[in-house]
Amino acid sequence: MTGLGTRSVHDDVEEILLSHEQLQARVAELGRQLSADFDGRDPVLVSVLKGSIVFLADLMRSIDVPLSVDLMEVSSYGAGTESSGQVRIIKDLSSSIEGRHVIVVEDIIDTGLTLNYLLRYLHDKSPASITVCCLLDKPARRLAEIEIAYRGFTIPDRFVVGYGLDFDERFRNLPYVGVLRPAVYAGGPPEG
Numbered sequence: 001m002t003g004l005g006t007r008s009v010h011d012d013v014e015e016i017l018l019s020h021e022q023l024q025a026r027v028a029e030l031g032r033q034l035s036a037d038f039d040g041r042d043p044v045l046v047s048v049l050k051g052s053i054v055f056l057a058d059l060m061r062s063i064d065v066p067l068s069v070d071l072m073e074v075s076s077y078g079a080g081t082e083s084s085g086q087v088r089i090i091k092d093l094s095s096s097i098e099g100r101h102v103i104v105v106e107d108i109i110d111t112g113l114t115l116n117y118l119l120r121y122l123h124d125k126s127p128a129s130i131t132v133c134c135l136l137d138k139p140a141r142r143l144a145e146i147e148i149a150y151r152g153f154t155i156p157d158r159f160v161v162g163y164g165l166d167f168d169e170r171f172r173n174l175p176y177v178g179v180l181r182p183a184v185y186a187g188g189p190p191e192g
Contacts, residue, residue, distance in 0.1 A: 009171055013161070013178035018153060020175040023135075023163055026152045027055065030133060031062020033150060034103065039065050043101040048118065049073040049091065050172070051107035054164035055135045055152075059105060070094055076114045087117040093125070102127045103150075107164050108136040112144035119146075136160070136177065159185055 034043075042065075047056040049071055060069060073091035102122060109115055115132070122130055133150035140157040159182070161167050162174030167185055171178075 009174055010178075012171070012181050012184045013174070014181045015179045016176045017155060017158070017160060017179055018163075018177040023152075023177065024058070027058045027135075028062050030150050030152060031059055031064075034059075034133065035062075035064040038063075038067075038101060038103070041101045042066055042068075043103050044068045044070055044095075044097060045103050045105050046070050046072060046093065046097070046122065047105040048107075051164045051166060052105050052135075054172070055107050056105045059133070068095070070097070072118070074114060074118060087114050089121070097122065097125050097127045100127050102130045104130060104132050106132065106134040108138060108160070109134045109146055109148065110138045110141045112142050112146040115146055116144035135163070136165075 045056060045060055045067055047053065047069065050073070056069070060067065070093045071091065072089065072093060075088045075090055076086060104115070104119065104122070106115060109132075119130060119132070131149045132146060134148055135152040137148060137151050137154045138157060139154065155177075158179045159167070160177050161171035161180045162177045164172050165177065166172045167180055171180070
């Protein structure tokens with residue numbers, strides 16, 4: 001027996017940076033802002049899988065105007081904690097965004113390199129507008145200038161997980177955003 005049943009995802013969290021209640025309150029505020037700003041514009045939310053899915057689900061339920069949703073998946077990390085700088089589109093849009101008001105929904109903006117690439121890619125598809133809505137902004141690590149119209153929280157340069165954010169595909173199911181213990185990512189995924 002490996003003991004996996006006795007280990008909790010919470011055990012590897014050093015501290016809770018943003019509680020579930022803080023997240024829910026801010027997402028509701030963002031939804032109200034987007035509803036007011038995009039009233040009558042029929043926006044499409046474009047979310048980047050997998051990290052943004054929890055934020056997207058809560059955000060779209062907080063928006064009171066007609067909208068559609070599309071999903072993309074890009075990769076620039078692999079199993080590490082640093083962006084590789086190489087961006088690959090794994091899953092592209094399902095529908096055309098030509099002439100549409102696009103709201104890119106991101107979980108976290110770190111260096112900005114991946115999002116910068118993605119914004120250029122989407123711009124080439126001739127949308128009416130592109131707006132960025134991110135849950136977490138980590139400006140201390142920014143390498144590419146990104147215009148963020150809607151920002152949930154500005155956070156310090158710490159390695160965070162939870163509320164969709166992962167380390168090596170783990171910890172997405174935490175209901176809060178927590179700081180991962182350095183021993184976890186320095187030594188790889190935790191053992192049972």
